[in-house]
Amino acid sequence: MDWFPLYNSLRIAAISTVIIFFAGIAAAYYIAKIPRLLKGVLDVILTLPLVLPPTVVGYLLLRLLGPKRLVGAWLLEIFGTKMVMTWWSAIFATVVVAFPLMYRTARGSFESFDETLAYSGRTLGLSNSWIFWRVRLPVCRQGLTAGAVLAFARALGEYGATSMIAGYTPGKTATISTTVYQLWRTNEDALAMQWVLVNIGISAVVLLCVNMLEKRNGQWIRRRKERQYAGSTH
């Protein structure tokens, strides 16, 4: 069995998760601060890929990055490579499709952050960036990791947009999802089943991680509530 699709899927998912992690945090942090109307509009745009069919995302990406399209032609001129049909083209697709998961989880996390922690840090003379990296992110870490794990899982399972922008070239752009489709089309049932099991295995592990993170988070909140309750009954 050729393990290339597994390796390719994992590297695409890993790289896009890193991109999504930082982009999602930045978007969640800055969008919380802008005026309400603009916030509403940007929020819709950034969440849209979550509900759009992946083929629509793939089509839009092709319109943008295709070798004869505006951005694609410009990049072709500068870098001398096409943006589509390479293994890393799939990263464009997975980043766009999985981004809303990170963005929304991070935003929820930031919204529940107790702002007096930042205030107290500032009155103590700590710089705003210190507070961001050393207080806000660590305090919100459970939500942020959960968002990253979800984004990773989604990126790993992406099929629609990936197949449109990266296609299926065995040993070059094949991912697990596109391989399963190809194997089914060519009636290689046994091999398809193997890949399906691999995929189910990875996804189950990822979901297990999410559950464990949420459980830890839940316990922490429960402990806090219990303490507050005990304090108020005296």
Added chain:
Amino acid sequence: MLEVHIEKHLSSFTLVVDFCAHQEVMALLGASGCGKSMTLKCIAGIVKPDRGRIVLNDRILFDSERKINLTPQQRRVGYLFQQYALFPHLTVAQNIAVGYRGRDKKAKRQAVQNKIEAMRLQGLENARPGCLSGGQQQRVALARILINEPEALLLDEPFTALDSYLKWQLEMELADTLKHFGRETLFVSHNRDEVYRLCHSVCVLNDGKSEAKQSIQDMFQHPHTYAACLLSGCKNFSSIRRLNDWQAEVLDWGIMLASDRKIPEQATWIGVRSRSILLSSQKKQAQSFPCYIQRCLDDISSTILMLQPLHGQEGAALRVEIDKDKENTQNWRPGQTVYAFIPQDQIMFLQ
């Protein structure tokens, strides 16, 4: 010296605060939601006032005319939040170390150790704030602020998050800490007992407007305004109509008041404490007035009577408190008529 003259428009009222504190513990006293915490936030630089000036010693923290607005980091004002705002992911020692301003690692470790000892936190160095009691959390928060060497201290209702047993213990500790600190301290509270015990002076905030600063004894013995008198724990108020320097009509209770003290011209209210009213079954003094006993309530150490003056307005009941161990505890019963007498020197004229 901490000088504050600020204005800030808020959704439900406009905050207008004007006071000056000199190396003292000053209380900002007011009902909840009257702008006490907002005032502290303006001083700390978390919220920007619309107009005004804040000066701490020789530094201008904020001046709207000269366009000066220092960041909270530059102000060196320590702020103790109601819930203490400790960083939950750091240990006690790390939380305190965060406040240290110097760079020298050895000096920092020593300073943190000193603060841990001073605040009696030994053995808790590696605990997280979530595992501490409310009192311990407050001590960590104070240690973190004091290691930062602030030039003024703002305390936002420091005892609300605690149960009453801990509160007493911590209040005594805080009194020592404040004495040792010895600089301008603002103490926000709605609890008059705490304020009386801990503060030297008091500034009453009434619907977002600050009233003139008073010494703490003055505010409790001779309050000038209705709001101050109410906050000092007085329960009985009536609006008055001043007839001349010596006479006034007490509108709510339907009586005439003849005073041997000059009635201040601005006086529109009088206040009488519930323990100052004397009762008898016969009319003994000329100024006594008949009342109907609405109800008798049994309190722990006193009996509380609710009296409706016979010629007064409906619902303008007086609250009278009689100590239980006093000999004059007659068995007052609801429905009886009694004569109430307010000694002249117990009447507080208010604006």
